[in-house]
Amino acid sequence: MSTVHPLRRRHRPAFESGSRTLSVVDLFAGCGGLTLGTAEAAHAHGFAIDVRLAVDFEDAAIRAYQANFPSAKTQVAAVEAIFDGDLGSKPSGSELSVARSVGTLDVLVGGPPCQGHSSLNNHTRRADPKNRFYLRMARAAEVLRPKVVLIENVPAVVHDSEGVVDRATKALNAAGYTVTNSILELVRLGVPQKRRRHVLLGIRTGLVGDDIDLGEVLAAGTQRSRDLRWAIGDLANQTSNSWVDTPSRPSAENSARMQWLIDNDEHDLPNRLRPPCHQGDHSYVSMYGRLKWKEPAQTITSGFGSLGQGRFMHPSLCRTLTPHEAARIQGFPDYFTFDAAVTRTELSVIIGNAVPPALAATLIARLIAADVFGEPDTSRPAPE
CATH class of the missing domain: 3.90.120.10 (DNA Methylase, subunit A, domain 2)
Structure with a gap:
């Protein structure tokens, strides 16, 4: 029996159908690479996806996102205008409003603008205002309380002059997350390009047992290199x-x-x-x-x-x-x-500017296999 080449498929899977639902928020969403990867992993394991919110400040990117995820709630906006509170502070009015709208959340993903960190930006990458967008992902996690938060960026983000990776990690730890981060060679995930990305992964404490090693979740892939x-x-x-x-x-x-x-x-x-x-x-x-x-x-x-x-x-x-x-x-x-x-x-x-979907597809599939999303989440109180 022949198998259809994964990139030549012309018919979109019914990502919104499944025996269980995986709720998703995608910030700095672009056209939806991280959402697509999450949807592919979910679909392969019988989950439907429910995109509660996807935000990007580029209208063209959100138009593309909406065309591919027509049931998603999308918004053309600056993420920092929605999640505008300081790390560790009480939710602002804007944050409370979006938290009520989103409700219980399984997965928060995002790839903040990375030009400030890029090795192609030699002069300003360690002191660029864009680097602070990274911390908006941690703030969104504080407010929305997802089971899993996944932040994607370029490897040079670890050299940021404001220490955004360490600051995000500390904020997530304080908010009750177990956090790890690593640099992934995407060619080892089956992506046919020499691309390296930094990934920070946070999982709500209590959802992971002693038998799951987050380092293993972010370990290098085993797929053969694609040319x-x-x-x-x-x-x-x-x-x-x-x-x-x-x-x-x-x-x-x-x-x-x-x-x-x-x-x-x-x-x-x-x-x-x-x-x-x-x-x-x-x-x-x-x-x-x-x-x-x-x-x-x-x-x-x-x-x-x-x-x-x-x-x-x-x-x-x-x-x-x-x-x-x-x-x-x-x-x-x-x-x-x-x-x-x-x-x-x-x-x-x-x-x-898109994130290769294989990144989220690999990581979310590993978390599904570890039963991180196995039971409905009833622990989070409604926002006040």
Whole structure:
């Protein structure tokens, strides 16, 4: 019996149907990568998902989220305007209102903006106001009291000058959570790209027995490495009128650079063929580079359509990656729609900023298997 390739599935599972329900809130939600991963894990174990709230300040991202999770309650807003209280303080009026609306909660997930921590932002990453968004996840956990809180970010978040990971951990500990954190190599979770992410996982004390090791939950995956051919090999000659399958239009200079790489069977462009600003001694050899079929892709960013922003040239064709290919490399199946984007820039940002669903799918599946969500939660009193 043949198995459908996980990224080529065209029919969305009935995530809202199941014998039990898993309630979810997704903050800094983007198009819903963490929600999708949670939904996939839940569906595989007979749970329906109920998205009580998904928030992002980008309208385009929420449009995409709503298109893929039509029954979800979504909101275009700044998370810090909703969860506006200080860590450890009594809930504010805004916080009480959202807590009443959400009710009993199983899973809180979020990927706060990470540009302040990114290694591409060398000058400000350790002292950037965006870094404080990380603490809004801890505040939301204080207010909503989920069984599980999962915060995703770039590895460099641990070097933040304000110590946001340690501060979030202490706040969650004080709120009654057992917390652990780790850096995950997503290629070991079956993601076909060389992407590393920092994950903080908190579970309400009392929901985990002595037989569960949170370190094991965040341990490296066991899936074999997926290469680029596995992810997008069938899309090389895809023809479609949709811009999702249309690559960006390169300049004449970049077309010539890509043709040189193919004609010479090279993957790194020599200095003499690079723009002057990319010549000389540097460590950015991936810029203007060609991908390899037998390896995972480099980390997908919103610049996947630009030859000068990374190793984003197709392995065998004279073009950069299409949005469809970039979405596949991120781990989004074909049933996940990005039609809500109205400009190519929106499309690139939505896909490039997304969290690969496999991250949440792996971790939530492990927690379901450990029976963290096994019994209905009746311990949390209604907000006053």
